[in-house]
Amino acid sequence: MGIDPNYRQSRQVVGEHEGHKVYGPVDEPKVLGIHGTIVGVDFDICIADGSCITACPVNVFRWFDTPGNPVSEKKADPFNEQAPTFFTQDIHQG
Secondary structure, X not given: OOOOOOHHHHOOEEEEEOOEEEEOOOEOOOEOOEEOOOOOEEOOOOOOOOHHHXXXXXXXXXXXXXXXXXXXXXXXXXXXXXXXXXXXXXXHHO
């Protein structure tokens, strides 16, 4: 199962983390919500295999510890989700 493509409309913003929005519900440490608006990571289904970190051509993600989470104890956090916007703009300007 992948991330809900309509999460920005179907979920409520319940907080902010490292400069990006967090969409609920959140009930730590088991339910962590979806992090990010431009680049969304569902912390409740992220298995922390690192594939998004290695595949991303710009520095969008970094590891974030989530101790006690039943899926994985670290997540790929989109701390720099603005990077793809700037990367895309640079390509089109170039």
